[in-house]
Structures are given as C-alpha cells and as structure tokens.
Amino acid sequence: MTRTLRASTSRWGRRPDRADLAFAAAALLLGLLMALHAWIPNLGGLGSLVETFLPWLGLGVPVLLAGALWRRSVPATAALLVPVLVWAYLFGGQIVDTSGQDGGFTVVSHNVGAGNPDPVGTARDLAAQDADVLALQELTGQDRGTYERELARAYPYHTVVGTVGLWSRTPLSDARPVDTRMDVGPLGEAKPPEETIVYNRALRATVATDGGPLAVYAAHLGSVRVVPRGGFVTGDRDRGAQALAEAVAAEELERVVLLGDLNGAMDDRAFDGVTAELSPVQDLAGSGFGFSWPAAFPVVRLDQILVRGVEVADSRVLPATGSDHRPVAADLG
Numbered sequence: 001m002t003r004t005l006r007a008s009t010s011r012w013g014r015r016p017d018r019a020d021l022a023f024a025a026a027a028l029l030l031g032l033l034m035a036l037h038a039w040i041p042n043l044g045g046l047g048s049l050v051e052t053f054l055p056w057l058g059l060g061v062p063v064l065l066a067g068a069l070w071r072r073s074v075p076a077t078a079a080l081l082v083p084v085l086v087w088a089y090l091f092g093g094q095i096v097d098t099s100g101q102d103g104g105f106t107v108v109s110h111n112v113g114a115g116n117p118d119p120v121g122t123a124r125d126l127a128a129q130d131a132d133v134l135a136l137q138e139l140t141g142q143d144r145g146t147y148e149r150e151l152a153r154a155y156p157y158h159t160v161v162g163t164v165g166l167w168s169r170t171p172l173s174d175a176r177p178v179d180t181r182m183d184v185g186p187l188g189e190a191k192p193p194e195e196t197i198v199y200n201r202a203l204r205a206t207v208a209t210d211g212g213p214l215a216v217y218a219a220h221l222g223s224v225r226v227v228p229r230g231g232f233v234t235g236d237r238d239r240g241a242q243a244l245a246e247a248v249a250a251e252e253l254e255r256v257v258l259l260g261d262l263n264g265a266m267d268d269r270a271f272d273g274v275t276a277e278l279s280p281v282q283d284l285a286g287s288g289f290g291f292s293w294p295a296a297f298p299v300v301r302l303d304q305i306l307v308r309g310v311e312v313a314d315s316r317v318l319p320a321t322g323s324d325h326r327p328v329a330a331d332l333g
Helices: 001-012 018-035 043-052 052-073 072-079 079-094 121-126 141-151 236-247 269-278
Strands: 105-111 134-136 157-161 164-168 173-178 202-207 215-220 226-227 231-233 256-261 303-308 314-317 330-331
Touching: 001 202, 018 052, 018 079, 018 141, 043 052, 043 105, 043 231, 043 269, 052 079, 072 079, 072 141, 105 121, 105 215, 105 303, 121 141, 134 215, 134 256, 141 157, 157 173, 157 202, 164 173, 164 202, 164 215, 202 236, 215 236, 231 256, 236 256, 236 269, 269 303
Parallel strands: 105 134, 215 256
Antiparallel strands: 105 330, 134 164, 157 164, 173 202, 202 215, 226 231, 256 303, 314 330
C-alpha cells in the first residue's frame, strides 16, 4: 500500500514530457482565445462565430483538467488557472444572482415564430406575464390578427411595422419605422423584392410611463447562417445592427429600451456600436446567461433587451411557447 502511494505521488513530481507540455499549451491557448477574442480575424465571420458561443469555450477547461489529472501533470494543471480566471472575469458575474426588487415596469420581447402552430396559446401565455410592454417579432400576415385580437383587452395600444409589433398598456406616440437596411445585398446592391421579406423590420415609439416618456425600439435583425463556402454569413444582420446603433445614438429621449430578436450575442463585435449606446439587461441584473434559442434547449441568447437611462431590477428568460425562441423579460425602474 505504501509502495503504491509513493509511486502515485512520484508521478506528480516527474519531469514533464511532450504530452504534459502539449496539455499546458492547450490550456494557455484556450485562455488567450477567450481573453483576446476581439483580435480574431473576422475572415468568413470566424470572429463573430467564436464570440457568439464565447461562454461555451469554458467547457474546454474540464476536458483539459481531466487529461491533466489523468497524467498527473503539474504544468498542465497549473496552466489551467489561466482559462479559469479569464472565464471567471468575463462571465462570472452572470452566474451570480443580482436580481433586486420589483422594478415596477416590465417589458417582454418574443420572436413568436412564423411557423408557430399555436399563436393563440402564445398570445395568451404572453398576456399572462402581466408585462407593461410587449415587443413581438416575426408576425405573419396570417397570424397578426390573432395577436391583435388576443392581446386587445390587456393592451389597448399597439403599433405594427411589417413583421414587428409593439403592444402597450399605456399610450404610444411618435411611432415610426426604423430602417435596418434589409433591402440591400452584401455589396450594397438593391435586393429584388422576392428576396426581401420586409424592408423595415424595426420600429420606434414613445411609451408613456410614470417615470416619464420612454423611447422603445423593437427590432428583428437579419438572420445569420453558416455556409460551406461563405463561412458565418452575417451581412444583413451587421448592417441592421449598425443602423440601430445610429438610430439610438440620435435618440433625443434620455430613457431608452431596445427589444428584439437581434440574431446575435452581445459579445459579438458586430454589436459594438449598439452596446456603446445601450447596456444588456443580463449584465445589470438577473442570473444566468439568458440563453433563448433554440427553445427546446437554448444555447445562445439571440433575443435581447438593452437599456439606457433606466434602472434594471431583474432580467429573465420565460418558459417556451409554440415558437422556436423563448421570450425574454426585464423589470425596469
């Protein structure tokens, strides 16, 4: 027994071999990848793709730790401190519950899904949340009337632009479309009508609240996709994000909320302009990463709530509806 223990212990003190150094190098590279993600070239959208799933890079730590412990490698185990500390710095605050008391004003955003088999049930689920403002995306011409009818009693005020709508308990004013540049292609050329679902998939309105007028933006940015020859294609979305950033920067009201399916995580560099103007609510209050897509097993937060000039008491992801996205909510002060 003693001989076995000494043999096991001695393996930790042996001279590192190439495999040990390879594990240590992998750990250091993982930490650098997370810390310096903004330096990754965006060739073929690689940088944006990594940033979309950035929190999941932390899964490399337990994998490398298992290998380090199996080999009883001191260098590899020590090197793992780098990705652990980097991940904790980037995301540690999101696993701590920072929610406060009821903020008194609740907003909800939901991509209701063009293929939703139960729009009536989705509308009733949303109405049951007792929110003050609802922003809905991917409203089809067929289902728009269903949402207007089911939400009419709880929300007497609403406005719709294309496939995006805003419902409110209190009066809306100065409602207008926001151009998110869905009518141009990757080289700035005009798209033919059959290739563009709706040119304006965003709107802006002023909502009357007890705290004063609130500028609310509702948006559905262009989809992203991975294609064999093009990589991570994000052109439509990126132009929309830039347009939103410009619109919010020009907003005259101090209190601003942006609600919508932005088809991207806020770590993605494409949203640097947006996050320079607004703060994601999950960074201010709540717990967890707030993943909202796909609804069955969310792995990324595509549905966003961002604010400026208002306090955030809580943020959360709501239960799934008939959509392939989950609704997101925030309690504001």
